[in-house]
Amino acid sequence: GAVVSQHPSWVICKSGTSVKIECRSLDFQATTMFWYRQFPKQSLMLMATSNEGSKATYEQGVEKDKFLINHASLTLSTLTVTSAHPEDSSFYICSARGGTRRSTDTQYFGPGTRLTVL
């Protein structure tokens, strides 16, 4: 149980295009999902917290108009990187809160999406 999937697992795009990444909780409902960015050999950097049915909460320094988050259902959140540029190239990981006896106290991570912007 408590499986989180991400799609696509990797994507290469041209500068200026938009890329959508999906995060799904496969066997549990997640009222809260998180989006992280990770650079090589570094820890996870929280970008935003996504709550089902409401606007996402963005961390300081993260542009909400560039990183659009939609949490349309209890099992799906999407991150759209708009007008991507090479500096947006990174490893994006989502997580979902829940799935166990302490449903609000545990995060389960997706496998990540490697974005490369040419």
Add this chain to the structure above:
Amino acid sequence: GQQLNQSPQSMFIQEGEDVSMNCTSSSIFNTWLWYKQDPGEGPVLLIALYKAGELTSNGRLTAQFGITRKDSFLNISASIPSDVGIYFCAGQNPGNQFYFGTGTSLTVIP
């Protein structure tokens, strides 16, 4: 966001040796989580701790929730090559905010 103090930053050990790493915080947490991340993949939950003083094992892994609620440690016994990876701690505070450690990179030498 805030990060937890995790140490050591990296470890190089011989196969069969035991490993110990820890996380500390200046504030209390209600939950401590330990994850392992392999290159190019998302973190995988190893152990979840929900109560101060709790000691939980998962195979060769043992983790404890510090009695002060400000720290946690993870031990790996009899390390094997597949233990290689980056280990992260995470804590959730009473405000339901999660914070992550800076990671411990483990290398096991056969």
